[in-house]
Amino acid sequence: MISSYLKAKLLAKVLRREEFNVPAVYVSLHTGDPGEDGINEIDGIPRMAAAFSHVFQGETTNVTNLEWSDMPSTGITHIGLWDTVKGGHFLWGGPLAVLKQARKGDMFRIPAGELRIR
Secondary structure, eight states, X not given: OBOHHHHHHHHHHHXXXXXXXXXXXXXXXXXXXXXXXXXXXXXXXXXXXXXXXXXXXXBEEBSSOEEEOSOOSEEEEEEEXXXXXXXXXXXXXXXXXXXXXXXXXXXXXXXXXXXXXX
């Protein structure tokens, strides 16, 4: 789901030609639907910088592996996209295809090409 913040910025960019640049995109992990505000982000797990492929037929994917080490014991249901590594603006969120259960100390990995944004 695209956030209210990003919707407003995109409309202003397209319809009013206002500047809008996102210098980097960071991926967060969530224990529930992040909604439009990025809620349910897993505490203590850093956001990972991500690069994405060119948009083709309305879809883009991550171009490198995204890896989180030393996970807490938790269920991961959603991911989020942010414009900064801490704080910042929530841009977009969506569910994983399958709930992932992490055990304490596990590594969670999203291989290159597997994070599909449509």
